[in-house]
Amino acid sequence: MSSLTINIAKGAGFCMGVRRAIEIAKKAGKQYGKVAMLGDIVHNEGVVRELEKDGIVVYDDLSQIPPEMPVILRSHGTRADLRQRAHSMGLTIIDATCPLVKEIHAAAKELESEGRKVIIIGDHGHDEVEAIAGEVTDPLIIADEAEADTISKIRQAGVVIQSTQFRENVDAILKKLIWKINDLRIINTICKPTRDRQAQIRELASENDVMLIVGSFTSANTKRLTRIAQSINSRSYQIRGPVDIQPDWFKGAKSVGISAGASAPDKIVREVADKIGALAI
Numbered sequence: 718m719s720s721l722t723i724n725i726a727k728g729a730g731f732c733m734g735v736r737r738a739i740e741i742a743k744k745a746g747k748q749y750g751k752v753a754m755l756g757d758i759v760h761n762e763g764v765v766r767e768l769e770k771d772g773i774v775v776y777d778d779l780s781q782i783p784p785e786m787p788v789i790l791r792s793h794g795t796r797a798d799l800r801q802r803a804h805s806m807g808l809t810i811i812d813a814t815c816p817l818v819k820e821i822h823a824a825a826k827e828l829e830s831e832g833r834k835v836i837i838i839g840d841h842g843h844d845e846v847e848a849i850a851g852e853v854t855d856p857l858i859i860a861d862e863a864e865a866d867t868i869s870k871i872r873q874a875g876v877v878i879q880s881t882q883f884r885e886n887v888d889a890i891l892k893k894l895i896w897k898i899n900d901l902r903i904i905n906t907i908c909k910p911t912r913d914r915q916a917q918i919r920e921l922a923s924e925n926d927v928m929l930i931v932g933s934f935t936s937a938n939t940k941r942l943t944r945i946a947q948s949i950n951s952r953s954y955q956i957r958g959p960v961d962i963q964p965d966w967f968k969g970a971k972s973v974g975i976s977a978g979a980s981a982p983d984k985i986v987r988e989v990a991d992k993i994g995a996l997a998i
């Protein structure tokens with residue numbers, strides 16, 4: 718039996734937006750038998766396979782979706798041109814966009830209506846960022862400090878931020894931008910679930926001997942959370958689930974903190990805690 722104290726982050730597991738989208742998708746699966754989704758709902762292979770059982774079929778392109786199949790818009794938003802195309806194809810649209818993502822769209826439009834150049838702090842090519850970009854004309858996407866260095870001077874600009882961005886990255890970019898833009902308005906659109914998750918990981922990583930972050934290696938967000946934890950506690954590890962746990966990690970440890978990326982199911986977090994609890998340390 719393990720003598721380790723296990724502390725699970727309160728916000729571990731799916732964020733509100735993903736949880737809500739999965740519920741909507743499952744309900745739609747029951748109602749329609751089969752429903753289409755453009756791309757994966759979360760960057761987690763296990764969740765995607767689970768949803769397949771509920772009748773959710775993932776397509777890479779709108780043109781592949783059969784006309785009789787309703788289409789679900791995912792939690793992190795869908796580009797305006799794709800939404801319009803789905804409408805003009807006559808598809809039934811089920812909107813599972815997170816309300817907090819919609820707030821970012823509204824914020825970007827508000828900044829544009831003030832005559833500002835819209836700047837999005839976020840990852841190039843990320844679906845959420847692409848969808849925000851599609852709401853305004855010719856926005857500037859800045860992923861990191863090095864990119865902020867390369868932009869020319871702007872008279873009037875406004876910033877919105879991808880919901881899952883990290884404080885350190887945003888701080889570093891904004892420090893550069895204030896020297897390049899005369900009139901700068903910033904709307905902090907990092908969502909509350911993300912802020913809480915990051916704060917909790919910092920807390921748990923400093924208070925526990927070992928720190929585990931549960932999540933898929935394809936999730937950029939989970940990798941970043943792991944880096945935050947590692948910067949505070951060198952005994953921090955990213956795992957996909959119980960199978961990745963190595964008993965060696967816990968030698969001499971009295972406590973372990975567990976958190977997870979927004980795309981990790983609560984069930985896996987519990988399974989990880991159970992496996993650690995059963996380790997003979």
Ligand code: SF4
Nearest residue numbers: 732734815817880908
């Ligand atoms: S990370 Fe935040 S904004 Fe994005 S889907 Fe989750 S709750 Fe919504």
